[in-house]
Amino acid sequence: MSLSGIRVVDLTRVLSGPFCTALLADMGADVIKVEAPGEGDQVRGQGYLKDGYSWYFANFNRNKRSIALDLYSPEGRAVLERLIATADVVVDNFRPGVMDKMGFSRERLEAIRPGIVAASVNGFGATGPYADRPAFDFIAQAMSGFMSLNGRAGDPPLRAGPPVSDMVAGLYGALGIVAALVGRERTGRGEALDVSLLGGLVSFLGFHATNYFASGAAPPRTGNDHPIAAPYGLFATADGEVAIAPSSDVFYERLMRALGLDEALADPRFATNDLRVANRAAINGVIEGATRARPSAHWIEVLNRAGVPCGPVLGVEEVFEDPQVRHQGLAVTYDQPGGGEVTVLRLPVDFSRGPFRIRRPAPGLGEHTDEILAELGLSPARE
């Protein structure tokens, strides 16, 4: 696998950091999760516990090993130092400054292991007026502008259902780490890097931000409507609704012909995208006049065959029954000691040489303490 032979010391907990290191583990890295004795990562007790086991924990910690170390004790910190001396990467998601106070500043990490890649995932960035603030996905969604774009016109700003700021920060963290490993191959030098929940999600504003920069006009919330394209959205069918997104005039024509609405193509109210945006309710009404006559499955088949992007709105329980999702194997079931047969989501990168697999289940708290101590030439932990 791509990252075989790369050792990662993982000082993270909860979500953004463990997602970051799960990505590295899924691509072959030896990720050693350092946990506090007795408690460990709090996610071990979070989410739905089936037979006492957290599948949430399994999802973000499969393919890792766990060592229990008390980092408040000099002995624990001494072992951590030995461990770092064997590592390629150290990742934390403490608040900025905590690593320094623990005696593991970036300078110290580089002294322990020249060429190390040291990464922090934090809330608002390593420096600046909010660097010390407690971070949480919901707050990053609120402050990044993401919520201001999410929701229906006239409704209040809305957070995204999934914790997007945690996930995006984890992805950026993994990307930065792996890029730094590429740079190290060439230069022999390490790298320190920081990513934040706020910064990652601000980057996701994308064209909404650049349109604002260019025009001076803040983008509105538009629900399922596209702010500058029509038709676009959810359309009622005989038995539900379908999402339809023709992305240009060519696709609009294909849509109308596939719906048997050729004559509406001549309607002057709908002659251009701008006119259709101005007459959105009218064009949507014409389209639903057609779509309501047949069930969703019919239209999904017909419109996709006509080259018009179209699909159902699936609930989570439907997603994993979908033929494409099943074909892609996006959910993976494996035997988790202590948890029975558990199901998790796989890394959604399809590598030809190193396809995703569960190389090892999620670790028990401190499951690999003695094994890792032995690798470091140290004697087993005192019970």
Added chain:
Amino acid sequence: MSLSGIRVVDLTRVLSGPFCTALLADMGADVIKVEAPGEGDQVRGQGYLKDGYSWYFANFNRNKRSIALDLYSPEGRAVLERLIATADVVVDNFRPGVMDKMGFSRERLEAIRPGIVAASVNGFGATGPYADRPAFDFIAQAMSGFMSLNGRAGDPPLRAGPPVSDMVAGLYGALGIVAALVGRERTGRGEALDVSLLGGLVSFLGFHATNYFASGAAPPRTGNDHPIAAPYGLFATADGEVAIAPSSDVFYERLMRALGLDEALADPRFATNDLRVANRAAINGVIEGATRARPSAHWIEVLNRAGVPCGPVLGVEEVFEDPQVRHQGLAVTYDQPGGGEVTVLRLPVDFSRGPFRIRRPAPGLGEHTDEILAELGLSPARE
């Protein structure tokens, strides 16, 4: 910079692929954007055009070069082959099969350039029943389950404002590419990889998916409420609202004391998180009784000082005036030939050795055609 010396042949257009290659370019790669003569990437004409220039295009194509090649002509494909022979990475976001039809199957790419990393960003995956369907962000949001989690209880499923499936697929693509480069250093072998809009966004279901797998119960839409934690959400203040997210009992206590609501801590209706979820309206009412008395800025200061995650809900126009966002320099203004002073979003990874910078503006269509032909030992393009 981390990816200095890495050459990327970029056959992508619009959003997911160009975002993927912009990430590589921002980290130092020499990204050569291959565009059709005359038209180029359609995003050149999309978004708000200020003085005729698309800042949307600038955002996703800064730090790249452009070569105009007609890939429908044998001459154009011959030049592409010469270019690939000098590259480390090829990225496309065509529909599956198009690269094969153009004569650039994965086997052919490996023959042209042994050890190459070949990546595709597509809609639904390279194989499977929907592989050939036209893809679009909105459809991936609908089919991934993301929309089923986004929105308020009782309202219809809602797409996220930003095109999250495009952005997430771009990030996964960049991550897979860079990881493959790490693997190539060790083995000398290349890699082929695929990421999809659907697969990336399914991975973002995270604990919502694993809770469903474990419990069999599909997660509901809960708007700004946290499905299993209270209090949590937006709370009215004297002059607006604040987002507050205490993540545990400890934070709940801090919140109530900071609001001067110590006596509510003894209220049996609010004794545990489960009770507070059951009595969400009541606890929210008690909290708003306090928060309405003072302006948002007061509470943001007081609650953060007390260690409770709290912040304002910012519109896009407010985000870039925020002191932390300004300190972090998340928006960058530079001189764009043909576009004047343009503002874009920076890569939100803070590298200590290779900080983000605009090394070159977004390219004009074919701006570097002759330069790149010369690098390949070919004569300038015929006008």
